[in-house]
Amino acid sequence: MTRPLSFFSRLIDNRDGAVAIIVILVAVPLLLAVGASIDFIRAYNDRVDLQSAADSAVLAAAAKYEHGMPEARISGTVNAFLSANGTLKTAVIGKPEVSSDEAELCLDVGDAVPTTFMQVANIQSLPISVRSCAALPGVKQLEIALVLDVSSSMIEENRFAPMQTAVAGFLQAFSSNASLVDKTKISIVPFSSRINIGMANTTWLKSYNGAAAVPKRWTDPKSVYTSSSYKLGYWIDGITPVMSTSKNYYWMGCIEPRADVEVRDAGAIGAYGMSDAPPTTSAFVAMDANPKSGTSFCPPPVTPLTGDFAYLKNAVKSLTSEGSTRLDAGVVAGWYTLSPKWQGVWGDKSSPAPVSDSVQKVMVFMTDGEMNTKYDPNDKFDWICSQTQSSACNQVATSAMQSACTAMKKSGIEIYTLSYSADADVVNIRNCATNSAHFFTASPATIKTVYDAIAAAIRGNTLRLTQ
CATH class of the missing domain: 3.40.50.410 (von Willebrand factor, type A domain)
Known part of the structure; x- marks a missing residue:
């Protein structure tokens, strides 16, 4: 009794099989690339949202700024605003920076966006970060x-x-x-x-x-x-x-x-x-x-x-x-x-x-x-x-x-x-x-x-x- 050929053996024997192998070999990285692009698009969109939230938070803090205001009070305004907008779940908020002449307030905010397709390559998340600065009206x-x-x-x-x-x-x-x-x-x-x-x-x-x-x-x-x-x-x-x-x-x-x-x-x-x-x-x-x-x-x-x-x-x-x-x-x-x-x-x-x-x-x-x-x-x-x-x-x-x-x-x-x-x-x-x-x-x-x-x-x- 003749043993049935395996799937790959039949592909090799078949003239069209070689083409199929090439398609498979190309399709895998192509699918990974498409998946990665989707993850990057999600990260980009999240970064846009994060920038908007940071901009709003720094403007809110600038509006309440008073000469010599302690860093803790500035952070309190920033954190309260970002928390109210649902941004504090995973975001890392930097220390508010007031320029030496008290003309500008800056804020760095970072986060990590979980991946989907890129986890195949053992990449669990993509880091994103934004910086936002606002003029201080107090001066x-x-x-x-x-x-x-x-x-x-x-x-x-x-x-x-x-x-x-x-x-x-x-x-x-x-x-x-x-x-x-x-x-x-x-x-x-x-x-x-x-x-x-x-x-x-x-x-x-x-x-x-x-x-x-x-x-x-x-x-x-x-x-x-x-x-x-x-x-x-x-x-x-x-x-x-x-x-x-x-x-x-x-x-x-x-x-x-x-x-x-x-x-x-x-x-x-x-x-x-x-x-x-x-x-x-x-x-x-x-x-x-x-x-x-x-x-x-x-x-x-x-x-x-x-x-x-x-x-x-x-x-x-x-x-x-x-x-x-x-x-x-x-x-x-x-x-x-x-x-x-x-x-x-x-x-x-x-x-x-x-x-x-x-x-x-x-x-x-x-x-x-x-x-x-x-x-x-x-x-x-x-x-x-x-x-x-x-x-x-x-x-x-x-x-x-x-x-x-x-x-x-x-x-x-x-x-x-x-x-x-x-x-x-x-x-x-x-x-x-x-x-x-x-x-x-x-x-x-x-x-x-x-x-x-x-x-x-x-x-x-x-x-x-x-x-």
């Missing part, structure tokens, strides 16, 4: 000027109260952040027809056009507003008066824009009109010196930089709305509160910091309108229109505004702009911004969301991944 000082259009259209079109709510939320975003609150100062700059320097700063004024440096209307408003329909009140600073009726507010303390005075004097805007020069370099002129603007509506006073968030919130709550729209005046006044040239001018506690890598200066400029100069000499009249007594004067003032925006950006000030109406001058408001991503549009229904987004963007510039 970044923030100075923010909130420039707010309070012209008549804001109240007439029911935009005023939503704006106040939105700005209050913006302030809350910084006052409630433990790592930023002590490093943040904010100014409130209301503007309409003019800007108001407040009665605490009357030494900044000079006599002009035959008028006293400090008008009697400011120091003795009852002598001018004699009707019983007027009620005397004061700004939250306790010294800047307002005479109000059931419909109107007449604040004391407004100045003529420097550009207007220069045009009246020399026929063109000069060296100081749209600059950040302090009053010690170029004194201001009271609004009353221009008899055609002395009766224009005046907004409440500028609140210079302060970290007193209760005072800031009270200032926003106490704002009133009246007057036309001089965008250029608002932009320049915002610059006054941020420029290092004004150190000591607003008072020591409100002094803008010198420009440095540790200071971030930001202006957030909001308006619901377009430039509205007064160019009729028979009515209210802005001196900036002395050479162009027509609607073309608006372009003169708008060009001046843009020159100030450009100079501010060159000086290192970041500018966000917000168009709060379909009637606003969107093109020029956008051009004033640092870039298109710093320009926003809003309505009464969305303005709070927009201010929240801007606050998040500013905080994000101080709290960010660096690796």
